[in-house]
Amino acid sequence: MERLPIEFRPMTLGDIPAVLQVEQASFTTPWTRQAFYNELAYNQFAQYMVVEKEGRVIGYCGMWLILNEAHITNIAIHPDYRGRGIGEMMIDGMMALAREAGADSMTLEVRVSNAIAQQLYRKKGFEMTGIRPRYYTDNQEDAMIMWAKLDGGSDEADREVLGAGY
Numbered sequence: 001m002e003r004l005p006i007e008f009r010p011m012t013l014g015d016i017p018a019v020l021q022v023e024q025a026s027f028t029t030p031w032t033r034q035a036f037y038n039e040l041a042y043n044q045f046a047q048y049m050v051v052e053k054e055g056r057v058i059g060y061c062g063m064w065l066i067l068n069e070a071h072i073t074n075i076a077i078h079p080d081y082r083g084r085g086i087g088e089m090m091i092d093g094m095m096a097l098a099r100e101a102g103a104d105s106m107t108l109e110v111r112v113s114n115a116i117a118q119q120l121y122r123k124k125g126f127e128m129t130g131i132r133p134r135y136y137t138d139n140q141e142d143a144m145i146m147w148a149k150l151d152g153g154s155d156e157a158d159r160e161v162l163g164a165g166y
């Protein structure tokens with residue numbers, strides 16, 4: 001695929017307004033400004049990244065890194081930029097960062113109705129391990145719990161994904 005001129009970098013407090021736009025365009029119960037602020041300012045286990053194209057934040061992803069496990073908390077790509085491989089690139093980047101931090105597995109929850117995200121996760125090696133009944137409070141929808149092993153990468157491939165800054 002043609003390389004996109006996009007940057008993958010840590011989210012800052014200044015990114016929150018742009019991140020909220022993507023969040024609100026992506027979810028029925030979007031996270032609030034305060035939720036992102038708390039994650040960035042106070043959660044020592046959290047790592048949030050954005051993808052930026054021509055100065056515009058077009059996607060983001062966050063995870064909690066706890067010992068050898070990485071837990072994806074949130075991922076979204078702006079609707080105008082979906083279907084171009086950027087979500088996959090973000091997952092590759094998060095997996096590389098998690099491996100670098102010593103994690104050997106990654107988990108997440110996804111709505112049982114979110115077939116597109118599930119497709120992306122399966123492509124990246126996630127498998128369903130269980131269900132959290134009525135996990136989503138807006139419509140009582142179940143969450144699918146997915147796990148992936150992080151042993152697929154090499155140092156060289158990870159450096160390529162993360163770029164020179166890492």
Ligand SMILES: CC(C)(COP(=O)(O)OP(=O)(O)OC[C@H]1O[C@@H](n2cnc3c(N)ncnc32)[C@H](O)[C@@H]1OP(=O)(O)O)[C@@H](O)C(=O)NCCC(=O)NCCS
Nearest residue numbers: 026075076077082083084085086087088110117119120123
């Ligand atoms: C899920 C999401 C992040 C994917 O981002 P994206 O940049 O559009 O995805 P990519 O273009 O990198 O696609 C990667 C893979 O995802 C799957 N995928 C993406 N769009 C798809 C679609 N419309 N239909 C089916 N599968 C799709 C495919 O497996 C695809 O690989 P392929 O191109 O080889 O078929 C994006 O759709 C999004 O932001 N959705 C709203 C927020 C959300 O649901 N987040 C997940 C919460 S758990």
